[in-house]
Amino acid sequence: MTTIVETKNVSKRFGGLQANRDISVKVEEHCIYGLIGPNGAGKTTFLNCILGVHTPEEGSVWFEGNDITGFKPFKVAQLGIGRTFQIVKSMPQFTAAENVMIGGIFANRQNDHEARRNALDFLSYVNFPMPPETLAANLNTIQLKKLEMARALTAKCKVLVLDEVAAGLTPSELNDITKLILKIRDELGVTIIIVEHLMKLIMSVCDRIAVLYFGELLAEGEPKEIMRNKEVVSAYLGEEYIS
Ligand SMILES: Nc1ncnc2c1ncn2[C@@H]1O[C@H](COP(=O)(O)OP(=O)(O)OP(=O)(O)O)[C@@H](O)[C@H]1O
Ligand SMILES: [Mg+2]
Helix, strand or coil: CCEEEEEEEEEEEECCEEEEEEEEEEEECCCEEEEECCCCCCHHHHHHHHHCCCCCCEEEEEECCEECCCCCHHHHHHHCEEECCCCCCCCCCCEHHHHHHHHHHHHHCCCHHHHHHHHHHHHHHCCCCCCCCCEHHHCCHHHHHHHHHHHHHHCCCCEEEEECCCCCCCHHHHHHHHHHHHHHHHHHCCEEEEECCCHHHHHHHCCEEEEEECCEEEEEECHHHHHHCHHHHHHHHCHHHCC
């Protein structure tokens, strides 16, 4: 197995608040890597340290064996780490296709023609249910999440970082997004790092899981090890998870 993303002793503070402390993880290529933990545990901060939104005060971030600590977000995207946002970000005055094209143009240096073709292909790949010319302002949550996934895929990302992609979805939408996550990994070979509160989704797709608690890595392992870990159960999952 080859490590594609690695963090070594990453720490990030906001003033007096230690949002991430000494977090070291290794994400293997082609795996689905889950990140869980209570609200405010530091999950989004940690993703943002990987994505270049934050530069950790201590520690380093590695991608394909290269130190990318301190790289700007657009550079990280160009290298091949794509993302969706916990609070979806699109340009409402532009169409779905135009929003997705941005990924190809800015993160993958495609010309307009190539970016449009890729955008239409990937909108169809994620089963985007609306016409590509629909204004983003008229899209609902799952449609916007699919738009963000298509945008990252259009940029030919090797790693896709999903921050709470399933929040607020109906059971059938959840089923749809679960299948899509597996398809992206299985067919496109994209490595996936996923932050999620929905344990049903995490347990059904993840190869490994890291648990953050008050900014620290509480546990890391295969889903069944995590389910059995008493500290994780009492800190996060709740007693009903003890088998
Ligand atoms: N830009 C920021 N400036 C100041 N504090 C921040 C900032 N971003 C996050 N924090 C704080 O850092 C801590 C970790 O936040 P973070 O958003 O990483 O948690 P999270 O695990 O993603 O939570 P959630 O499950 O609610 O999304 C929280 O106490 C939060 O208030
Ligand atoms: Mg978060």
